[in-house]
Amino acid sequence: MKSFDSRLVREAISGPNALDFKSIPIYLLIGLPFTIFAEGRAIDDSEDLVLWTLAKALSLVVLLGTWVAARQLWRKYGTGKLKASLLMAMSGLGGLAQGISVSLFCSLFRLENPVGLWSRALVGVLFSVFWLPLIALMTHSQHEYMNFRMKYVNEIQNIERVTLLQSGLAEIISEELNANLESELARNKEMAFQKLDKLLVASAPLSTISKELREIANVNIREHSHRLWSLSHNLVRREGEGVAKPPKFMTLEMFRLTLEASPLNPIVYTLVITSLFAPVVIRNQPNFAGISVVISFILPVLILQWIGYFIASKSARHRIAIAISTILVTAIVPVVSLAATRARFPDQFYGLSSTTDYVVGLLLIAMFFVLTLGKSTVLSHEAVAKSATTELLKSQVLVDYINVELALVSRKWAQFVHGKLQSQLLSIATTLERAHQFGNVELQMRAISDAQMLFSDPIELFDTGDRTLIEEVDFRIGLWASLIGITINANVPRNLSQVTIKQIGTVVEEALSNSVRHGLAENVHISILLPEENTIEIVVEDDGLDDLKHSQGIGSALFDQVSNGNWSLVRVPESVRTRLSVIIPIYS
Amino acid sequence: MTASASPEKISVLIVEDETFTRTILSSAITSLGFQLVGAASNANDAMRLFITHHPMVVLLDLDLGNGPNGLDIANAMRRRDPLVGLALLSSMPDPRFLRPNLPELPPATLYQQKGKIEQGDELSRLVQDAFKLAREQNKSSTPIIETIESDTGFTDTQIELMRLVANGLSNAEIARQRFTTLKSTENSISRLAKKLSLDGDDANNQRVMIAKAYYRLVRGV
Numbered sequence: 001m002k003s004f005d006s007r008l009v010r011e012a013i014s015g016p017n018a019l020d021f022k023s024i025p026i027y028l029l030i031g032l033p034f035t036i037f038a039e040g041r042a043i044d045d046s047e048d049l050v051l052w053t054l055a056k057a058l059s060l061v062v063l064l065g066t067w068v069a070a071r072q073l074w075r076k077y078g079t080g081k082l083k084a085s086l087l088m089a090m091s092g093l094g095g096l097a098q099g100i101s102v103s104l105f106c107s108l109f110r111l112e113n114p115v116g117l118w119s120r121a122l123v124g125v126l127f128s129v130f131w132l133p134l135i136a137l138m139t140h141s142q143h144e145y146m147n148f149r150m151k152y153v154n155e156i157q158n159i160e161r162v163t164l165l166q167s168g169l170a171e172i173i174s175e176e177l178n179a180n181l182e183s184e185l186a187r188n189k190e191m192a193f194q195k196l197d198k199l200l201v202a203s204a205p206l207s208t209i210s211k212e213l214r215e216i217a218n219v220n221i222r223e224h225s226h227r228l229w230s231l232s233h234n235l236v237r238r239e240g241e242g243v244a245k246p247p248k249f250m251t252l253e254m255f256r257l258t259l260e261a262s263p264l265n266p267i268v269y270t271l272v273i274t275s276l277f278a279p280v281v282i283r284n285q286p287n288f289a290g291i292s293v294v295i296s297f298i299l300p301v302l303i304l305q306w307i308g309y310f311i312a313s314k315s316a317r318h319r320i321a322i323a324i325s326t327i328l329v330t331a332i333v334p335v336v337s338l339a340a341t342r343a344r345f346p347d348q349f350y351g352l353s354s355t356t357d358y359v360v361g362l363l364l365i366a367m368f369f370v371l372t373l374g375k376s377t378v379l380s381h382e383a384v385a386k387s388a389t390t391e392l393l394k395s396q397v398l399v400d401y402i403n404v405e406l407a408l409v410s411r412k413w414a415q416f417v418h419g420k421l422q423s424q425l426l427s428i429a430t431t432l433e434r435a436h437q438f439g440n441v442e443l444q445m446r447a448i449s450d451a452q453m454l455f456s457d458p459i460e461l462f463d464t465g466d467r468t469l470i471e472e473v474d475f476r477i478g479l480w481a482s483l484i485g486i487t488i489n490a491n492v493p494r495n496l497s498q499v500t501i502k503q504i505g506t507v508v509e510e511a512l513s514n515s516v517r518h519g520l521a522e523n524v525h526i527s528i529l530l531p532e533e534n535t536i537e538i539v540v541e542d543d544g545l546d547d548l549k550h551s552q553g554i555g556s557a558l559f560d561q562v563s564n565g566n567w568s569l570v571r572v573p574e575s576v577r578t579r580l581s582v583i584i585p586i587y588s
Numbered sequence: 589m590t591a592s593a594s595p596e597k598i599s600v601l602i603v604e605d606e607t608f609t610r611t612i613l614s615s616a617i618t619s620l621g622f623q624l625v626g627a628a629s630n631a632n633d634a635m636r637l638f639i640t641h642h643p644m645v646v647l648l649d650l651d652l653g654n655g656p657n658g659l660d661i662a663n664a665m666r667r668r669d670p671l672v673g674l675a676l677l678s679s680m681p682d683p684r685f686l687r688p689n690l691p692e693l694p695p696a697t698l699y700q701q702k703g704k705i706e707q708g709d710e711l712s713r714l715v716q717d718a719f720k721l722a723r724e725q726n727k728s729s730t731p732i733i734e735t736i737e738s739d740t741g742f743t744d745t746q747i748e749l750m751r752l753v754a755n756g757l758s759n760a761e762i763a764r765q766r767f768t769t770l771k772s773t774e775n776s777i778s779r780l781a782k783k784l785s786l787d788g789d790d791a792n793n794q795r796v797m798i799a800k801a802y803y804r805l806v807r808g809v
Contacts, residue, residue, distance in 0.1 A: 426608040434615060479655025482635035483664045509655070516660055517691045555689075557765040 095128020266305030519544020
């Protein structure tokens with residue numbers, strides 16, 4: 001019973017949803033078929049059967065009426081611990097009223113009453129005393145479960161929606177990149193060549209050519225880069241838009257998580273089933289046969305649930321299959337033993353047939369599934385939450401990947417088009433103007449040569465991004481080499497994925513920037529080591545100041561992200577150096 | 589202020605990664621009569637030209653793309669030469685828009701928003717002021733720290749939030765990165781949206797609007 005959440009039970013029987021009458025009929029419908037099949041089939045005459053059903057229905061009205069009246073009392077006087085006691089008392093009171101009313105209606109309709117007034121009253125109390133607390137528990141579970149589910153459904157749906165949004169954008173970006181950009185560049189290239197031809201063949205004025213180049217750069221290329229840039233803006237996550245109602249399939253998803261989350265608790269399950277089943281059976285068979293039926297039914301339930309619990313606790317991988325198998329076996333085996341008991345005491349049973357057993361079996365399966373769904377909040381709230389969170393994280397990783405990739409690609413293109421192509425065109429145009437102004441032929445020829453190179457292969461300048469580890473690290477340290485003395489020792493004799501290479505590069509650059517910016521270091525030594533089979537350690541030591549206060553910022557968030565928190569930044573007093581160590585797991 | 593030096597006596601180095609802006613600046617500096625010693629597009633070229641030519645004034649772009657930014661280079665140059673005049677140019681009204689935890693502006697360094705230079709005279713004055721400020725600093729016993737005339741009125745937190753939202757991070761991710769709670773992040777973003785006078789609705793997602801506002805501020809997009 002370790003996983004039993006007493007807080008939830010307390011909340012359930014004293015909380016605002018404890019008497020949510022809307023759900024009571026649903027739970028009554030689960031119990032009523034037992035009495036209808038058990039008692040109703042004993043009546044041979046069809047007219048009597050109709051009257052008996054009417055008597056039962058009227059007694060149900062009495063039961064509900066008593067509960068409604070008692071609810072007012074409970075709401076007015078029920079406080080703290082008293083609430084739970086009152087709930088049980090009024091629950092039993094309803095059962096008493098129902099038991100007595102059934103007998104009264106039977107005598108009113110001149111029906112034979114096989115059980116008797118006081119027997120009915122007693123069983124009515126016993127049967128009902130746990131009903132309202134049980135219903136309260138189930139209702140509360142349902143409310144908690146719905147809240148819990150809505151929270152995760154919203155998250156999951158957000159992720160799915162964002163993924164779809166991004167997938168859609170990915171297509172647009174891809175089209176932009178593959179078709180529009182190239183055709184646009186080709187068109188610009190053609191236009192530029194025409195102008196250059198004019199310059200070279202027809203000796204057109206440089207100022208005219210310069211003006212044309214400016215127009216190409218300003219109108220065509222600028223618009224294009226802005227379009228790409230705005231696309232990358234749209235990749236910003238659309239968070240916070242509420243989802244009205246979760247789709248039905250999410251119930252299945254959460255049900256799967258519930259089954260997967262924790263093994264069934266056999267004692268609670270058996271108690272619930274016993275409280276529903278035993279009073280009806282003993283009322284109808286107040287003899288040794290009734291007791292035998294209860295024992296022959298409950299004992300297999302308990303044993304089988306324990307077996308399922310034990311296996312599930314040993315094998316986390318197959319919990320879903322084990323949980324479903326346990327539910328089915330726990331429902332079928334007791335029905336078989338029930339039939340065997342009836343065969344053992346044929347004279348003491350009246351009216352029960354094997355068809356009834358099947359119905360009881362099906363009801364049990366349904367009830368076990370309902371209980372399993374409810375147990376997510378009552379018994380294993382945290383376990384299910386953990387499971388759902390794991391699922392979310394899996395989706396999140398995918399979304400993060402798509403988000404980062406698409407945003408980076410589109411922005412990179414936008415920067416490339418806007419920053420490089422446009423400015424280079426404008427630069428050539430300006431240089432041509434200056435050459436024209438000062439009559440500088442050398443400058444003029446250099447500008448024309450630049451323009452020819454630019455238009456011969458404009459995409460050549462675009463960085464594809466794939467590098468080896470050495471290239472990546474060289475690139476990163478090359479950016480900082482003029483501001484700090486850098487030595488490096490990299491001995492990683494294996495092929496690494498681009499993700500790992502990029503992570504190493506990012507860590508190296510962040511460490512270098514920290515050494516320069518906050519440590520004011522003059523020298524830094526970088527070691528890239530392979531301490532274990534699946535990890536890489538990056539050690540960066542510098543001779544900078546003892547300034548570790550900037551450790552909580554972008555850098556630490558980055559180190560946390562790539563190393564799962566497996567990093568440290570310390571001052572080594574004996575060598576008067578600051579030492580950063582980041583250990584990155586290697587993903588294949 | 590000391591007496592102003594004539595432009596032809598002031599040697600200038602330009603550090604700007606965007607080709608067009610670099611060309612325009614070079615043309616303008618030459619046209620204004622200053623002595624242009626070189627134009628670099630990255631930290632390595634900048635430091636090489638700085639060591640070789642010993643310019644009197646360096647005009648540096650703040651955002652140089654990957655690697656060191658203008659502030660990093662300015663700090664390195666200031667450490668090497670206390671007399672060099674330094675002026676940082678940026679499209680951003682405030683360097684904090686580039687990224688958080690940037691180093692301080694070096695002593696006697698000017699910060700100028702590019703968009704506010706409309707006339708050649710203003711550029712000329714900037715070079716002259718940077719030249720004079722460095723010499724004043726050399727005579728002063730206390731560091732002269734220039735204040736940035738930022739009219740954005742945003743706090744460090746708000747700028748960082750804008751940047752993170754514009755980078756597509758969720759509230760939970762922002763909270764994780766900033767070592768704060770989710771609730772605190774949500775409240776901060778609400779206050780930011782209020783300050784920006786942004787109200788999200790069905791047609792306009794608030795986060796997208798914050799991202800747009802951020803890019804309007806930093807790039808003028």
